[in-house]
Amino acid sequence: MEVGFLGLGIMGKAMSMNLLKNGFKVTVWNRTLSKCDELVEHGASVCETPAEVIKKCKYTIAMLSDPSAALSVVFDKDGVLEQICEGKGYIDMSTVDAETSVKINEAITGKGGRFVEGPVSGSKKPAEDGQLIILAAGDKALFEESIPAFDVLGKKSFFLGQVGNGAKMKLIVNMIMGSMMNAFSEGLVLADKSGLSSNTLLDILDLGAMTNPMFKGKGPSMNKSSYPPAFPLKHQQKDMRLALALGDENAVSMPVAAAANEAFKKARSLGLGDLDFSAVIEAIKFSRE
Numbered sequence: 001m002e003v004g005f006l007g008l009g010i011m012g013k014a015m016s017m018n019l020l021k022n023g024f025k026v027t028v029w030n031r032t033l034s035k036c037d038e039l040v041e042h043g044a045s046v047c048e049t050p051a052e053v054i055k056k057c058k059y060t061i062a063m064l065s066d067p068s069a070a071l072s073v074v075f076d077k078d079g080v081l082e083q084i085c086e087g088k089g090y091i092d093m094s095t096v097d098a099e100t101s102v103k104i105n106e107a108i109t110g111k112g113g114r115f116v117e118g119p120v121s122g123s124k125k126p127a128e129d130g131q132l133i134i135l136a137a138g139d140k141a142l143f144e145e146s147i148p149a150f151d152v153l154g155k156k157s158f159f160l161g162q163v164g165n166g167a168k169m170k171l172i173v174n175m176i177m178g179s180m181m182n183a184f185s186e187g188l189v190l191a192d193k194s195g196l197s198s199n200t201l202l203d204i205l206d207l208g209a210m211t212n213p214m215f216k217g218k219g220p221s222m223n224k225s226s227y228p229p230a231f232p233l234k235h236q237q238k239d240m241r242l243a244l245a246l247g248d249e250n251a252v253s254m255p256v257a258a259a260a261n262e263a264f265k266k267a268r269s270l271g272l273g274d275l276d277f278s279a280v281i282e283a284i285k286f287s288r289e
């Protein structure tokens with residue numbers, strides 16, 4: 001199977017590499033073109049614009065930072081819309097809001113193409129290991145044709161119905177994650193400031209009902225103030241912002257998520273946006289000083 005891949009950030013690089021390793025012919029594009037080099041070394045072809053990728057490939061996957069990036073790659077000059085046509089499928093796996101996804105769907109289908117949104121749950125390591133959870137929605141036939149690729153990228157693919165449902169589900173999942181990360185960070189800081197060992201707190205949490213891979217995976221490095229970016233904090237704050245907007249639309253009161261969003265905003269204002277989202281603990285430490 002031949003696929004195009006637009007966006008080689010933390011996730012896109014790992015995902016396209018996985019497709020290559022599993023025998024897919026992959027044609028890549030990235031805004032900063034030099035990031036394609038490593039993929040080319042592993043057998044990928046490269047194009048200079050998203051339009052060229054679409055022209056070459058029947059199926060193209062995108063993994064871009066946010067709504068404005070997702071829209072720009074589709075609508076701007078040399079973008080996806082210039083070449084999308086009947087017989088071609090576009091699968092956007094970026095985390096965006098439902099409105100963005102609907103806009104992209106209308107434009108793609110307006111030109112005769114087919115569209116699936118497929119945001120993912122899981123971070124850098126699951127992306128490298130092909131263990132993502134895919135939250136797809138849109139054109140059912142395109143979803144089914146994409147299963148060979150989804151099976152390489154993920155451990156489970158959900159089909160959630162109409163376009164927008166995948167985006168909403170993903171935002172809800174990440175809203176919960178962002179709130180959990182804040183509660184966890186407050187606990188670690190409070191343990192430390194109260195004269196307790198935050199490492200012992202990790203051991204205790206790990207033995208009880210609150211144990212989870214996120215606390216287990218991130219806790220030890222957070223206790224060393226180390227935040228190598230697996231999921232950049234600026235993207236987590238974008239997801240909180242978009243989830244809160246979904247809450248506004250549906251009149252759902254979400255004070256916990258709103259407070260978590262403030263902490264991520266604070267962390268961004270401290271220049272921590274490119275670090276892992278666990279660096280939000282630094283904003284909590286900062287606010288105590």
Ligand code: NAP
Binds near residue numbers: 069
């Ligand atoms: P990332 O490392 O920041 O990569 C972002 C990608 O978007 C890069 O390829 C970047 O190109 C591209 N981009 C940004 N603005 C653009 C624009 N205006 N036009 C064209 N391309 C643009 O982010 P990531 O961690 O891979 O995340 C990608 C998406 O997956 C995000 O929506 C994120 O929320 C979601 N996600 C991430 C994780 C995770 O753990 N990292 C997990 C699940 C979902 P350049 O290289 O040129 O900057």
